[in-house]
Amino acid sequence: MAVEEQNELPEATPREAELQRKLDEVQSLKEKLDEHSKQLEQSAEKLSQLESESEPEPDKEAPEGAAKTESPMVAYLEHMFSKRLDAMQSMVERLPG
Known part of the structure; x- marks a missing residue:
């Protein structure tokens, strides 16, 4: 009997459960x-593929054109991920230890 009692885990306190x-x-x-x-990376790849296919002027500079097209989308995505990361960080900071 003593061995069985030692193998049982004590019940978690309400604080530990929380x-x-x-x-x-x-x-x-x-x-x-x-x-x-992962979805963002896939979307970025698809976007760059679509941009390269829909490039109307082949002699146009690619980096400059790509930067102009991606800029609003990249800014939006960075903003959304920043908000999510901030939310996660605040939750983690509330955890003790």
């Missing part, structure tokens, strides 16, 4: 962020 829920939530958010990052 911290575990928060940790699970942060991990879930991280997984979602990773998934969104």
Whole structure:
């Protein structure tokens, strides 16, 4: 009997349970962020492919044209990812230790 009692884990305190829920939530958010990052990379590749196919003037400078076209989209995506990252960081900072 004594061996069985030692193998049982003590029940988590309400504080530990709350911290575990928060940790699970942060991990879930991280997984979602990773998934969104992959989708962003794929979208950026598709965008660059479409831009190179729809280039009306072949003698036009590619880097300058690409920068003009991508700039608003890149700014928007950076803003969205920045907001998500800030939200995740604030959640992690609230975790003790």
